[in-house]
Amino acid sequence: xxxEQELKNVSPLHKEFQNLLDKDxxxxxxKENEIIKATVTEITKNFIVVDAKAKMEGMIPIEEFxxxxxxxxxxxxxxxxxxxERIESFKGEIVISRDKARKMKAxxxxxxxxxxxxxxxxxxxxxxxxxxxxxxxxxxxxxxxxQIDVRPLKRIDHLMNTPVKVIATRIDKNRGNVCVSRRAVLxxxxxxxxxxxxxxxxxxxxxxxxxxxxxxxxGIFLDINGIDALLHVSDLSHGRVKKPSDLVTINQKLKVxxxxxxxxxxxxxxxxxxxxxxxxxxxxxxxxxxxIYEGIVQKIMEYGAFVKIEDGxxxxxxxxxxxxxxxxxxxxxxxxxxQKIKFKIVNIDKDTKRISLxxxxxxxxxxxxVKGKVGQVFEMKINNITDKAIFGELKDLGLPxxxxxxxxxxxxxxxxxxxxxxxxxxxVKIIEAKDDKIRFSKRALDKDPLDYFKDNKKKIGxxxxxxxxxxxxxxxxxxxxxxKKLIVTIRKADLAKDAVDARxxxxxxxxxxxxxxxDLDLDNRKIKLSVKAAQxxxxxxxxxxxxxNATKSGATLKSIFQKxxxxxxxxxx
Numbered sequence: 001x002x003x004e005q006e007l008k009n010v011s012p013l014h015k016e017f018q019n020l021l022d023k024d025x026x027x028x029x030x031k032e033n034e035i036i037k038a039t040v041t042e043i044t045k046n047f048i049v050v051d052a053k054a055k056m057e058g059m060i061p062i063e064e065f066x067x068x069x070x071x072x073x074x075x076x077x078x079x080x081x082x083x084x085e086r087i088e089s090f091k092g093e094i095v096i097s098r099d100k101a102r103k104m105k106a107x108x109x110x111x112x113x114x115x116x117x118x119x120x121x122x123x124x125x126x127x128x129x130x131x132x133x134x135x136x137x138x139x140x141x142x143x144x145x146x147q148i149d150v151r152p153l154k155r156i157d158h159l160m161n162t163p164v165k166v167i168a169t170r171i172d173k174n175r176g177n178v179c180v181s182r183r184a185v186l187x188x189x190x191x192x193x194x195x196x197x198x199x200x201x202x203x204x205x206x207x208x209x210x211x212x213x214x215x216x217x218x219g220i221f222l223d224i225n226g227i228d229a230l231l232h233v234s235d236l237s238h239g240r241v242k243k244p245s246d247l248v249t250i251n252q253k254l255k256v257x258x259x260x261x262x263x264x265x266x267x268x269x270x271x272x273x274x275x276x277x278x279x280x281x282x283x284x285x286x287x288x289x290x291x292i293y294e295g296i297v298q299k300i301m302e303y304g305a306f307v308k309i310e311d312g313x314x315x316x317x318x319x320x321x322x323x324x325x326x327x328x329x330x331x332x333x334x335x336x337x338x339q340k341i342k343f344k345i346v347n348i349d350k351d352t353k354r355i356s357l358x359x360x361x362x363x364x365x366x367x368x369x370v371k372g373k374v375g376q377v378f379e380m381k382i383n384n385i386t387d388k389a390i391f392g393e394l395k396d397l398g399l400p401x402x403x404x405x406x407x408x409x410x411x412x413x414x415x416x417x418x419x420x421x422x423x424x425x426x427x428v429k430i431i432e433a434k435d436d437k438i439r440f441s442k443r444a445l446d447k448d449p450l451d452y453f454k455d456n457k458k459k460i461g462x463x464x465x466x467x468x469x470x471x472x473x474x475x476x477x478x479x480x481x482x483x484k485k486l487i488v489t490i491r492k493a494d495l496a497k498d499a500v501d502a503r504x505x506x507x508x509x510x511x512x513x514x515x516x517x518x519d520l521d522l523d524n525r526k527i528k529l530s531v532k533a534a535q536x537x538x539x540x541x542x543x544x545x546x547x548x549n550a551t552k553s554g555a556t557l558k559s560i561f562q563k564x565x566x567x568x569x570x571x572x573x
Contacts, residue, residue: 035101040078048074050082050096058096065098081105106137107173114168119185122166124159134166134180147181194266197226205258210270212252215245222256227268231256235271238279238312240298279312280353289345292362297339305331307343307357315355317343324360324367325400334359369397370433380440382424385417401438403428409443410485449486450522460520463534468511471504478513478529490515494530
């Protein structure tokens, strides 16, 4: 090996040769996985031989050129792009691909077109699940079915294997996925046309040749000089419209007014009713609240019926205004569509364009029949029984009413309801007829046990003799009258002055009890009795009567009570 001193003594000619040699090797340093320029050196039956400008030859299978018009123009000396996969060995053999070079260039171009959203030409070559295979720049791409047109297409035969303009919507190079859209191109083109067309119209314009393109339950789609417009069902007429399709046909020309233009979405709204005068403008001059008019039933709903008063004007009859006796009656049981009826106007709201009507106001009010009938006796047919009341109907008047369980008998026992069943006929007295309500009473037909107090002129503070009717844990029930129709409960605390004597178990049915009336409210049927209060009053009376003499004679209070009670007992016997 030459020493450092020997290298310094090399002649300039040798140095120049060394530099040329180094440069040649530097040029031969090719990078793998890149596109390089190569020169065709030979064309055989099966291969295209190229020189990768580093005096390294490679061979490309002829199949990679079969579908390329470039093959026809190819000749020795032509330069082509190739993809260098790897440098094979020290011999200088390399592995290259024309097809991969073409795909890499296509990916770069697609990436650029995706970023700029430029249109590109593709070919729809096949159908797959969810869409179509579309070849763009030699690469297979996916076009979803929803992106082939602005509207669903039943057939696409006319688009197969023909040039179509598309826009790349998504690119994933790692997975080799590209999504394209023809619809985006069509919409872009359409929007451009619409934008230009919108310059020629403005809000408030009247158009005579709006063409009906399609109808739905909620409106009509129009074509106004190439612009799509919506005519909502609420803008067809001042009155109610059942179906837009009942008024127009496809391709029919309509006169409309442009009511709104949304420049952001290019949406146009149109109206027919805007061309006519609003009938509600002078509605209060035409129709008066409280007056009766005629109209046609237009529509029946669960909550009421709509009636046409005139073109563009309708009112609502609520369920509660259909029948005098049934506030929740089904409208279909009273009225029918297209029926001509009379009605009374109940209310007019000009701001909301709502008119409230009454049908029952034009009919005879059966509730008038019951006026002045309070206190009279009628027969009632039972229609329904609840846990608190009986509901029935007056046979003679046909009016509904209620019989509360407290009005069945003076005992006010809810168990009395079990005595009756549906369709039973009861004699009742009307005790209230007010605001479409009737209240019945059965007990009012009998003598009121509370009349005992009126008949015997009893009042608060009086002491009366009662008989124990029933012994309870909380007290006793006592009968005041002989017929035992007037029963009052005396609570435990009022049974005796002394607690030991106030135990209910020491009492027996049939025993006599003297009790003081401590509360008497006949209107509210409230009665309160107290044995304790009677005893206290009796004690006070005895002390007052015998106390002075007893003190002088030396007698005790106990002996005075025993003597007094003994005399009383003899009298009772």
